[in-house]
Amino acid sequence: MNTSPQPEAVAVILAVEIDHFAEVVDALQRAGLTVTSEQPNIGTLSGTVVRDRIPALEAINGVASIDEERTIQLPPPDAKTI
Incomplete structure (x- = not known):
């Protein structure tokens, strides 16, 4: 197995x-892209894909850019800064 x-x-x-x-x-x-959201009026969409398939997506005619999603965590407003 x-x-x-x-x-x-x-x-x-x-x-x-x-x-x-x-x-x-x-x-x-x-x-290989699994689409999770489409915004056709502004020409954007989001989805998931196996990382090694990204070059194949970039090679498709009509694709302007591909960015990996990132999560940014901001501190609470009352957090002390250094």
């Missing part, structure tokens, strides 16, 4: 051409 670990998916945010939004999204999904 093969119990090798599954590659971990990362959350990404993409900017794509607005004029071809639906076609680009279809191509991204065929290349």
